[in-house]
Amino acid sequence: MQASNDETQAQTDNLLSIYRRIIEISQQLSTTYDLQSLLRKIVIAANELIHTEASAILLMDEASGKLRFAMSSNIKPHEMDEMTVPLDGSIAGWIFTHGEPRVIENASQDPDHYQGVDDRLSFHTRNLLGVPMKTPARVIGVVQALNKIDNQRFTDDDIAMLRTLASQAAVAIENARMFQQSDFIAELVHELRNPLVALKASTTLLLRPDLPGEKHANIIRTMQFETERLIGLTDDFLNVARLESGRVQLEISSFSMHHLLEESAQVIEQQAHDKGITISLDGDDHHVAADRGKIKQVLINLLSNAVKYNIPQGTIYLNTGVMNENGDRYLQVDVTDTGYGIPAEHQKNMFQKFFRVPTTANMERGTGLGLTVCKGIIEAHSGRIWLESEEGQGSTFSFTVPLSL
Numbered sequence: 001m002q003a004s005n006d007e008t009q010a011q012t013d014n015l016l017s018i019y020r021r022i023i024e025i026s027q028q029l030s031t032t033y034d035l036q037s038l039l040r041k042i043v044i045a046a047n048e049l050i051h052t053e054a055s056a057i058l059l060m061d062e063a064s065g066k067l068r069f070a071m072s073s074n075i076k077p078h079e080m081d082e083m084t085v086p087l088d089g090s091i092a093g094w095i096f097t098h099g100e101p102r103v104i105e106n107a108s109q110d111p112d113h114y115q116g117v118d119d120r121l122s123f124h125t126r127n128l129l130g131v132p133m134k135t136p137a138r139v140i141g142v143v144q145a146l147n148k149i150d151n152q153r154f155t156d157d158d159i160a161m162l163r164t165l166a167s168q169a170a171v172a173i174e175n176a177r178m179f180q181q182s183d184f185i186a187e188l189v190h191e192l193r194n195p196l197v198a199l200k201a202s203t204t205l206l207l208r209p210d211l212p213g214e215k216h217a218n219i220i221r222t223m224q225f226e227t228e229r230l231i232g233l234t235d236d237f238l239n240v241a242r243l244e245s246g247r248v249q250l251e252i253s254s255f256s257m258h259h260l261l262e263e264s265a266q267v268i269e270q271q272a273h274d275k276g277i278t279i280s281l282d283g284d285d286h287h288v289a290a291d292r293g294k295i296k297q298v299l300i301n302l303l304s305n306a307v308k309y310n311i312p313q314g315t316i317y318l319n320t321g322v323m324n325e326n327g328d329r330y331l332q333v334d335v336t337d338t339g340y341g342i343p344a345e346h347q348k349n350m351f352q353k354f355f356r357v358p359t360t361a362n363m364e365r366g367t368g369l370g371l372t373v374c375k376g377i378i379e380a381h382s383g384r385i386w387l388e389s390e391e392g393q394g395s396t397f398s399f400t401v402p403l404s405l
Helices: 002-030 035-050 091-098 115-121 156-206 213-245 257-267 269-274 292-308 370-380
Strands: 052-061 066-072 102-104 128-134 139-148 252-256 278-282 287-291 315-325 328-337 385-390 394-402
Touching: 002 035, 002 156, 035 052, 035 066, 035 139, 035 156, 052 091, 052 128, 066 091, 066 139, 091 102, 091 128, 091 139, 128 156, 139 156, 156 213, 213 370, 252 257, 257 269, 257 278, 257 292, 257 315, 257 328, 269 278, 269 292, 287 292, 287 394, 292 315, 292 328, 292 370, 292 394, 370 385, 370 394
Parallel strands: 278 315
Antiparallel strands: 052 066, 052 139, 102 128, 128 139, 252 287, 315 328, 328 394, 385 394
């Protein structure tokens, strides 16, 4: 009897210790507003509490209607960007749709197990526990704990702990998102202020009766430039807002990518000519299934940047090629310049809102939102966008879009 009591007390003490740790973790989550840092803390906590080989967070991507890996203890960041899980035919999709936890003791025998991720990572999922991430208003994603250590089975306590962690995490993620949105608005106001100040100063100067005639024309040109900058900034802001809210509507059609590349190159032809830059197009022509207007918007943005940050008498190379991803066929488009290149420490930030490379920020003035818009458009097409660059050797921006069937 004494041994039984001692064992019961040990289990109770262990459970109390675990819940104290959950409270500590919850306090950490509630004071973390950087989303990536927050997600990293959640997967570390899941591994620690449930004693598993790996854990992952999948969040709903409103643009694609799929679950996207936001953080994982066993997937590299650049690999996560490329991975989505469908709602139909996956365990995570079932958990998200039903809003209930699920335990799978033998993943290989479960018809709902989505094998695509395992195949891509060369990872064998033996068993898993998944729970929905719920806020008071909705389900935002799924937390999964994979492969219980020492081949143990998941227990009711495991389910209760992961549900508690997921609930705390969901609220923390929504708070972090709202904080980032308010930060976005603050950045926008800051960016709007600069051209408005320039316009105010220009109108003040124009009212001076002693203003020389040649100065008058210069001020008018400044006002035109700052007005166009304001229009570009507000347009990009609205595009980002629509993409992030999932309100963007795609008008999918089949069209020749080479024709669109030639058309887009014509738009920036004068800009390139002024710097003595030539544009070269190579690769086989293919038809893609995409929103032609929005892909043109991406191309013009990438081509304009390739001109801005190129050297005089430089070259822009446009290239296309077919690639396979997760059993689907995509067309990859590369936009390569012979310009200044991007330092390695800044490359990971290139698609963030308002980011400008410090060494080139004063060379050309833009909104700092163009690449963010490009990323949103391409991901809305279930494609991906990335860059490769070496300082002093130029840059290549690449994206993929689905081929027409």
